[in-house]
Amino acid sequence: MNARLAHGDSDTGLTAAAVLRRAEAARVYEVAQNTALEPASLLSERLATTVLLKREDQQPVFSFKLRGAYNRMAQLDEAQRAHGVIAASAGNHAQGVALAASRLGIHATIVMPVTAPQVKVDAVRRFGGRYTEVVLAGDSYSDAQAEAMRLRDALGATFVHPFDDLDVIAGQATIALELLAQHPGPLHAVFVPIGGGGLIAGVAAVIKARRPDIRVVGVQASDADSMARALDAGERVLLDEVGLFADGTAVKQVGTLTFSLCQQYVDEVLRVDTDAICAAIRDIYHDTRSIPEPSGALALAGLKQYVAAHGPCDGALVAVVSGANMNFDRLRFVAERAEVGEQREAVFAVTIPEQRGSFRRFCHALGQHSITEFNYRIGDAQAAHIFVGVQTAQRGEREALADAFRANGFGVLDLTDDELAKLHLRHMIGGRSPLARDERLYRFDFPERPGALARFLDRMHPDWNISLFHYRNHGADYGRILVGMQVPPSEHALLRDFLSTLGYPHIDESDNPAYRLLLRA
Template sequence: MPYDYIRKILEARVYDVAVETPIHSMPFLSARCQNDILIKREDLQPIFSFKIRGAYNKIALLSEADKKKGIITASAGNHAQGVALSAKKLGIDALIVMPTTTPDIKVRSVKEKGATVILHGDVFAEALAYSMELVQAHGYTYIHPYDDPDTIAGQGTIGVEILRQHTGELDAVFIPVGGGGLAAGISIYIKYLRPDIRVIGVEYEESACLKEALKNGERTVLDHVGLFADGVAVAQIGKETFTQCREFIDGVVTVSSDEICAAIKDIFDDTRSVCEPAGALAVAGLKKYIENNQVSGQTLLAINSGANINFDRLRYVAERAELGEKREAILSVTIPEQPGSFRAFCNALGKRSVTEFNYRYHSKASAHIFVGVQVHPDLHTSDALVDQLQQQGYVVDDLTDNEMAKQHVRHMVGGRSAAIVNERVFCFTFPERPGALLNFLNKLGDRFNITLFHYRNHGAAYGRAMVGLVGVGVDKMGDQHVEGFLQEIGYPYQEETDNSVYRDFLA
């Protein structure tokens, strides 16, 4: 056992700036997953990340000579904030090299703490290489974000807190892995005192450098690193961290961006806090571990490692969370091109809520609609929905796992149609509730041919649909009759036929 590490962890100087974070239960997720799920709230640190622990411990232990040289580091954000705050606390000049892809909220936070920031490279490896060039040129003292015994020991204090705060049964701990400092520090301490507890590393599938190193038996540089979970966007596991993780980590789970988005939602539902993608990594891995191993009745703990997320990133998270949770199916369905087909299809869906409905008239033969439908990951799955529709004669293509469909095509359905004449476009607003779309179609009736339809459930109190209409009541009736009929429907509407966006892209 690495007794020198245990001593380093117990003597680590972290609480001058860090706080002892609580362990919270996750009752909603626990009930759904049939396990007792706990979360360690490192997002509650002064910099909203665990990184303050390792950074401060390393800097506080420097010699006076090394401090006077000034310190430098490379970081995708959270370690940079830890170094900046630690340097400010200790009165040391700090220079931080950050990838140009670092979220703006992290860059601003580092500058606010008094450090000098240099943006260089698209990924961490490029920022790291440049920072080492500056060390050689100017003699700065380098503060490594993970591959240093003092940094590892600082992160290991989380393991001390876990075993002190939770003295009961604990079956497994899930730790996010980037460069490996957090995983190494926590696993060393937990395995020393409680070797019965399984320690599982969790990696984003597009930056799984520990999994690759374990597979190859040596540290390996990844050809590509995904930036969605920027806090763990590391191409190669650290040398020292790999040595420790290989000995003390029991396994590695990898997760997708959709699964991370679902975990962000899970954490919000149980704690009302919003974490960053890397912060939700461990919860995503915990859920996948339960699913893959059919685990029930156990006590499982995940580290919420940080909450430094750009606000605009939440748009993507909200869009993908239901897919990651397997609570939304995305389908391409072929229906007859005739009045009443939309209503018949909605009736075929039963009581399921429609989350999205996109259609554009193309030919008289058949209609292709792009539809999102709420499903249940256990009871009413997307596979069951596809089977149900196919049994009723519909041609269905399940696009739930089609990245092109989710990322691009869902936003592009529509366009122009040369076969349409005398089309008029209206935007309707109706109360958002289960069955709302079907009720709207029922009120619209068969008096119109629907040539364009766009609807998306945004979680608001009211649903909004854009509808193109031709046929009886539009091109053969006077405006007064059309207005009178639409008013009978009872939903607020506005005609958009003269809208420049419609003319430029759809007419």
């Protein structure tokens, strides 16, 4: 998707020059920091390209959101200040509004979903002090926003939008003013995470006004790609569902203003998966000893994908590290998936004969590779099924390993890209049961709130038996559940009806090859 780089009017009258003027006049430095533009030395050496990190995780609220929130609230007149402000947010925008309210002496009502992490709710109350009231409502940002709109009308308060507001966009755009001043030399591209689009809209407009030769590349999680889809379609689209791992950018529909600016000034948008985000979190930690949140590492994940596709670049590459409000419980998931995201771990199911010497031949096939995981339980007199994780040093090694296994006469199934295997089956080896007749296997996303499982069980047919259940809390807003249900073939239509009315996102894994090999009787 190529941007239209001319600085003429769009259909909304927005121009890069207009955003630049607002950014130059923004009042962000009454509260925000001019953050560092730091070299990522280790990653630069690995990629053979100069990589710079714009450290927005160093802001007082550990996120860039403070810039836009404060700039918007600083523009309010006395009458508006007297009536206060209202905002809806799952975390980072809420913290920015809260701190701005405290500094400006404006009362703020902030609506957050009941599923918001407690660490973020506590931070909002701490930053806002006596000027901030937190209201918990609904299970999602959309529910919180609906409640905020109701309260706005009742209170006569000013709504501070998290992204679709020119003063908010101009506040975020000051990041571009800083990085251009910090690095006046050759810059090939700037990579920016995208949620609703406020950050990239401001950054792109300022860069194209000042240095139109620099590419502006947006990055989204592949399961929350509302801007990428909108640019492809030529109009804003509304996603039915969004993934919640990168919760700071999990937006179902981008803004009207942000979409228009991105149409004009963004050169392309890349999509990255969860494993790539985890690998980028680790890269930032190795170079800075700080831990960004998933959305904070999006830009670097996109930068790495860009270099993999295009090779080393002559000019420097900048990634905006947008925030560090990481839920501690997510760290175990990040550590588990970072190796796969960097393609430093390959995961296989290998079938070897259940006879003497087989393990020796299996280990010989591994060569000098280190084993990162090994799961096996005897369950067949003729064949042994092994789940194995193998450390790899470069791309392409997993194919060579699979060929080595086959050359030894072993059956091999590459599970490196199999979500079912990486999330669940690796912890359940040996779970095959002859009692699990008529088993149907499903992956579900359950909301992390009381009563979610009870709702599932209450609606399930009383004659169906749960034959498998696996859950692991990764600190996300949705829990990932694996459920096996024994349902006779004659009742599969009832099963489809049950799933459609339940309302939980789900995937039928009954024919998954890893499940059939390792668990199914």
